[in-house]
Amino acid sequence: xxxxxxxxxxxxxxxxxxxxxxxxxxxxxxxxxxxxxxxxxxxxxxxxxxxxxxxxxxxxxxxxxxxxxxxxxxxxxxxxxxxxxxxxxxxxxxxxxxxxxxxxxxxxxxxxxxxxxxxxxxxxxxxxxxxxxxxxxxxxxxxxxxxxxxxxxxxxxxxxxxxxxxxxxxxxxxxxxxxxxxxxxxxxxxxxxxxxxxxxxxxxxxxxxxxxxxxxxxxxxxxxxxxxxxxxxxxxxxxxxxxxxxxxxxxxxxxxxxxxxxxxxxxxxxxxxxxxxxxxxxxxxxxxxxxxxxxxxxxxxxxxxxxxxxxxxxxxxxxxxxxxxxxxxxxxxxxxxxxxxxxxxxxxxxxxxxxxxxxxxxxxxxxxxxxxxxxxxxxxxxxxxxxxxxxxxxxx
Numbered sequence: 001x002x003x004x005x006x007x008x009x010x011x012x013x014x015x016x017x018x019x020x021x022x023x024x025x026x027x028x029x030x031x032x033x034x035x036x037x038x039x040x041x042x043x044x045x046x047x048x049x050x051x052x053x054x055x056x057x058x059x060x061x062x063x064x065x066x067x068x069x070x071x072x073x074x075x076x077x078x079x080x081x082x083x084x085x086x087x088x089x090x091x092x093x094x095x096x097x098x099x100x101x102x103x104x105x106x107x108x109x110x111x112x113x114x115x116x117x118x119x120x121x122x123x124x125x126x127x128x129x130x131x132x133x134x135x136x137x138x139x140x141x142x143x144x145x146x147x148x149x150x151x152x153x154x155x156x157x158x159x160x161x162x163x164x165x166x167x168x169x170x171x172x173x174x175x176x177x178x179x180x181x182x183x184x185x186x187x188x189x190x191x192x193x194x195x196x197x198x199x200x201x202x203x204x205x206x207x208x209x210x211x212x213x214x215x216x217x218x219x220x221x222x223x224x225x226x227x228x229x230x231x232x233x234x235x236x237x238x239x240x241x242x243x244x245x246x247x248x249x250x251x252x253x254x255x256x257x258x259x260x261x262x263x264x265x266x267x268x269x270x271x272x273x274x275x276x277x278x279x280x281x282x283x284x285x286x287x288x289x290x291x292x293x294x295x296x297x298x299x300x301x302x303x304x305x306x307x308x309x310x311x312x313x314x315x316x317x318x319x320x321x322x323x324x325x326x327x328x329x330x331x332x333x334x335x336x337x338x339x340x341x342x343x344x345x346x347x348x349x350x351x352x353x354x355x356x357x358x359x360x361x362x363x364x365x366x367x368x369x370x371x372x373x374x375x376x377x378x379x380x381x382x383x384x385x386x387x388x389x390x391x392x393x394x395x396x
Contacts, residue, residue, distance in 0.1 A: 008071040010035045010199035011056070011087070011168045016065030018051050021394065025051040027223045028065070033168065033199040038190060040202045040210045040231075043220035044243055046389060049203055052220070056170055056201070057089045058082035069168070085168075088161035092173040093344055094153055096145045096160075103127040103141035106160045130159040134189050151182040158189070169193065170201040175209060179293055187213050207236050219243055260284070266305075269314035274300040278314070299341055306338040307331040332361060355395040358384055 009032040018026045026048045033039040043049050055063050061077035068074065069085045076082050082089075096105045103123050104111070112122040127141035134155040145153060154174060161169060171190075175183045190213055194200060202214055210217055211231060219226040219242040226242045241247055261284040269278045275297035282288040292298050303309040305316065307325035316323045318335060325331040328338065340346035348357055359366065359377055366376045381395060 007034055009033060009068070010037075010070060011201075012068040013052075013055070014066045014068070016052075016055060016063055016067065018055060018060055018063045024223055026055070026063075029220070029223075029225045031218055031225065031228075033201055035167070035197045035199050036194055037215045038194055038200045038202050038213055040204065040214035040217040041220065042204065042207070042210060042217060042239065042243065046222070047220040047243070048223040049220055050172075051223075053089070053170060053172055053201075053203060056082065056087060056168075058087075083164060086166045087168045087170065088164055088166035090157055090161055090169065090171045090174055092176055094157050096153055096157060098146040099144065101142045101144055102131070102139060102148070102156055105145055105156060106130050106141075106163055108160070110163075126163070127159075130163045131156070133162050133192075134159045135185065150177050151179070151185075154178065154186070155189070162193075166198065168199045168201070170203070172203045173205065174202075175204065175206065183209070207239060210239070211236065221245060263319060265317040265320075267315045267317070269301070269304065269316065270312050271297075271300055271304050271309060272312050302338065305331075306336045308338070337361075353396045354385075354390070354392045355381055358395075 012032040014030055015028045016026060016031075017024065017028055029048070029052060031039075031041070031052065041049055041052065054060060055067075055076065058076040058079045058081050063077075066073055067076055069087075074081070074085050076085065076087070097108075106127045107123060112119040112126060114122075124141045128137065131137055131139055131141065136152060136155050136159065139148065139152065139156075145156065148156070154177070158169075158171075158174075174186060178186065187209075190200060190202075202210075204210060214231050216228060216230050217234065217239065218228040219239060221243060229238075262281045263284050264282040266281070267279050270276045278297075278301060280288065280290075290298055290301065300309065304311045307328050307330060323331070323334050323336075325334055325336075331338075344350065349360070352360075355377075358381055362377075362380065363372055366373055366380065368376075384390075385392070385395065
């Protein structure tokens, strides 16, 4: 009998399910994580990772199945119940308040008081203790969040969670905005938390990270748990096959592009201070990748291509025709499209419906005499929902 057979899981889900109108998002899933373990949760978009994470954090009051913390059956039907049971979440999109200090963020809801007033000396001391756990002892607790880097903000988010003395920590895509060096530093911190006995659920799309930091990995696909493996007993190719439901060779197979017709040509494109003299061409049927470290100018290049930012020098040609778009609306008319890396603040209007977001760039084409034509829009909406495998309970 192994040590793991004796130790109780810090957190366990048995046959849990979550149903939205018309969609089973999570279907009878079993999941567990032990003290001192990093258990990775992976799957394609729409696999059920976010829903399962939301169940762990107490975001739903209508899930079915059983949840256990340290062997005791619990009800996690609100975030307060999750916190009470020692569960803390680190979301991909940080929940820090920018205009206030690091200390006020780390100790939010539990600021130390002296009589009717905040005890600033104790506030600074407690914040420093929590920052030390994530190697941010050099940060001034009274500095505003907006004055620190993205990487430091990510670590402040972790310090904030650790301040509540959790036994279970769930991390959702924690490296999405970090450079390679910052990722390595984060892994050192996670390894330290593991040695402290925390049970860590690590959600990521980056398989190399999984093999570097995780002890076990669970794969979700279409709301079902496909398998759970020790990280040393599985290969990257096997994980991909479990995620997509077909062999790696078949999944990555693509038709060879002709390599004959140049569709996009960029000559000496420059935006001062960001990138200089960039030239490339993309052929018909080709996927051209542009890589680089954080700050290399990748996003800035994309923004210039679609006229979100102004170019200082250079030419852009599409099918031999020079493009001189002055704004993104003109770039769209020329045939360009843009997917922002920050979908929440730049890509989506979160207070509008799924339908309004999907069709927002197409309204002029779907209008008659300046008035939106619903008969034209509805078929386009349903076609795009089906092609992109979106499963909304109601597009409106």
